[in-house]
Amino acid sequence: MSDYRISLRRxxxxxxxISVSQARYAEMxxxxxxxxxxxxxxxxxxxxxxxxRRILEQGPDGLRLLGIEYRHEEVSSHA
Incomplete structure (x- = not known):
């Protein structure tokens, strides 16, 4: 999954x-x-x-998601 984080500054x-899905990025x-x-x-x-990456735990009840690590990349102002 990927999305965008937009910071509005004055x-x-x-x-x-706000966080915006990839599908609504251009519109927003x-x-x-x-x-x-x-x-x-x-x-x-x-x-x-x-x-x-995702951090998983495997136990008797199956897999459990413990966390997700994200990477943030700056988008140029012309995008």
Whole structure:
């Protein structure tokens, strides 16, 4: 699974942070750039989150997911 973490900043102060699925990424970034223009001091910081590995435990009741490790990669501002 991969998704995106978008941080909306105003004058370099964190205003909001949301997670967006890959399916809605283009729509959400377009909408956010339209509603929060750069001219008013807003900027978007976008990171692509990818699963790096899953930590599992095997026991008498089967497999159990203990955790997921993610890698965050910055997305260029032109994407």
């Amino acid at each position: 004058d370099d102060v964190l205003f909001a942070e 970034t377009h909408e956010m750039r339209k509603r929060f223009p750069r001219e008013e001091g807003f900027s978007l910081h976008i990171e692509h989150r990818r699963e790096l």
